[in-house]
Amino acid sequence: MSERPSRMTSRPTGLQVALMLVGVAIIFAIDTFAPLDIAIAVLYAVVVIASADFLGRRGILLVCAVCVLQTLLSFAIVHGESLQSGPVLRALIGLCAIGIATLAALRNRKAAESLSDQAALLDLSHDAIFVRDATDVITYWNAGAEELYGWPRKEALGQKSHALLKTKYLPSAGTMEQLDDSNRWQGELVHTRRDGTEVWVVSRWAVQRDERGRPFATMETNSDITEQKHAEDALHHARSQLEHVTRISTLGELTASIAHEVNQPLAAILTNGEAGLRWLLRDKPNLEEVRRALERMISNGRRASEVITRLRALARKSNPSHTVLTLNDIVADVIPLVEREMLNNDVGLRLDLQAPAPPVLGDRVQLAQVVINLVVNAIHAMSQIDDRRRLLSINSGTSLEDSNSQMAVLEIEDTGTGIDPKIAGDIFTAFQTTKADGMGMGLSISRTIVESHGGSISATSGDRWGALFRIRLPALQQDEVAAAAEQAY
Structure with missing residues (x-):
């Protein structure tokens, strides 16, 4: 049988061959010419074992x-002329030592070649695979790691992996202390080439432990997802743009309501200003009435300012900013913006809001966009x-997910035409709309925001008519509220 090629089998150097021949010659000289009554031939076993480091099976x-x-x-x-028992026994001992050493060398060589061939298979992987010891020193570095990170094997071996790659852990990734019972860990990391x-x-880790349970080697397999992350970022940017366009479109539908909400306090300011001026122009100015008129002007000015602030928040493009709030707060932000739309469509409003409402962690503008979409859809329905009767009902409350989890709930119900059974399963799918001039993105974006x-x-x-939309968000516990407030501060 021909000898199987191995990545470990390499042509021996001249120095290695010379040292082996010198060793054999020295042992032969001592065994032949030194007057020693010991089995010198046993030393040949050392030569055989040493040759396994650079020679193959043959x-x-x-x-x-x-x-x-x-x-x-x-x-x-x-001893050729006299076969005495002592010299014969020593020769047999030497031959046995050579035979045992040869068997051991062949076995070790076979095991080493098997490990080497297995390591060669790892070089076929497109993933970056390396092994590090308990002190984080790299002991193995495959071809995939060379390609991904740029360091050749000879430069990477002996380096500390975290220092070489400048490993960054994501907050959700955890660290090696969070290995599961199977001594495995998986998460996303950022490395530097x-x-x-x-x-x-x-990154996927597999840890090997000694008999005392202490880790002494870790194999790390890393798959490049950089392009995927860039695609996710691009998708997130496109989604943000679409959310903004949809929000502006919704605000356009509420132009009359918004104009009413701004004009009403402005008209009140004008009326109170004229009244205050008349009280001042009397022969005996009534300063108390003037003071009241000014207070009413200030109150209406603040009301107009709050409406404009909410509109600016909804109209501008900005990154999500999660703060502690309640779903009641969102309803309070939205109702003034849709009052005129309800009035124009002869829609009544019934509010049943739980007090105190459970706190949630969310972006005020995004959640307001969701509620506006649902309310406007209900009004149009x-x-x-x-x-x-055309009645819009908005209810807030809580529900128990399990013994340790509470959900804040907001329900928006109308008495309209209801949900067409043909599209009930696709109602939150993009571009699904029953409006002749609708984009079909409102409910899809609303679902994306809520799930985020x-x-x-x-x-x-x-039960009889209309549709009921239910929003459920995780309610914060007291310690979570304090932590969120501290982080925001």
């Missing part, structure tokens, strides 16, 4: 044969109804 067998012949030749020269660029990877807050949104038809 080379080891050749060295074994040479050592056996040298032993027999030395015996023939020294040799050229200084950063690369995102999905009732605009053609003539055989029953860790909640859910659902829609069902009413």
